[in-house]
Amino acid sequence: xxxxxxxxxxxxxxxxxxxxxxxxxxxxxxxxxxxxxxxxxxxxxxxxxxxxxxxxxxxxxxxxxxxxxxxxxxxxxxxxxxxxxxxxxxxxxxxxxxxxxxxxxxxxxxxxxxxxxxxxxxxxxxxxxxxxxxxxxxxxxxxxxxxxxxxxxxxxxxxxxxxxxxxxxxxxxxxxxxxxxxxxxxxxxxxxxxxxxxxxxxxxxxxxxxxxxxxxxxxxxxxxxxxxxxxxxxxxxxxxxxxxxxxxxxxxxxxxxxxxxxxxxxxx
Numbered sequence: 037x038x039x040x041x042x043x044x045x046x047x048x049x050x051x052x053x054x055x056x057x058x059x060x061x062x063x064x065x066x067x068x069x070x071x072x073x074x075x076x077x078x079x080x081x082x083x084x085x086x087x088x089x090x091x092x093x094x095x096x097x098x099x100x101x102x103x104x105x106x107x108x109x110x111x112x113x114x115x116x117x118x119x120x121x122x123x124x125x126x127x128x129x130x131x132x133x134x135x136x137x138x139x140x141x142x143x144x145x146x147x148x149x150x151x152x153x154x155x156x157x158x159x160x161x162x163x164x165x166x167x168x169x170x171x172x173x174x175x176x177x178x179x180x181x182x183x184x185x186x187x188x189x190x191x192x193x194x195x196x197x198x199x200x201x202x203x204x205x206x207x208x209x210x211x212x213x214x215x216x217x218x219x220x221x222x223x224x225x226x227x228x229x230x231x232x233x234x235x236x237x238x239x240x241x242x243x244x245x246x247x248x249x250x251x252x253x254x255x256x257x258x259x260x261x262x263x264x265x266x267x268x269x270x271x272x273x274x275x276x277x278x279x280x281x282x283x284x285x286x287x288x289x290x291x292x293x294x295x296x297x298x299x300x301x302x303x304x
Contacts, residue, residue: 103192112133132166143159170190173190191258198246270284271284271285
């Protein structure tokens, strides 16, 4: 009996920690972009200090954070229900979400104070937490409700953090040759290490390859759909750079075909 009560308390703590972590990540992100610690919000950092990083998607792509946060709120509420308290599916996944949210709170401050290589380490930590959460979502049989409130939110978050990790690494490489004292005003050129055409195409190919592996192995369409969104936004942002535009569109189409095949196979 004592053990049962102890286990119940642990699960209640886990449920509420998930809710608090998700809400704190959303609130801190909002505050830090309205009142950035070093005077530039994430969009301004991307457009100035990291303005020449070619793999950065067009601005509209970042609207996906709205969908991510709605999904995370839905997930956190669903897993907090008494009926889900001892559900094995949530017991591991939620710890990954908690870890990702905590690291994201730290990441936003580090990134907005221009510590780009430290931000890379943090976003890799976020990616690992979400990879752990994602793998746990794929190890259980799910109903339609769990697919929408359990699997999809994690898949979408994981997909975008995959893109963000690659962009973050490109940004850190991009500023390697820039004097630290000039970071605040640096407007950048496309000649820095993270901004080159070849590097951009290579990173786009990596994200597409990873999405294809994940989609094929787990029959998941949400994760690759996020990559399609990002690739399309990269191609649109650089419509005048034919190499990036053509590669971006081609990779997005290839992934879209795979998504359609997976959807068709699920209907059979």
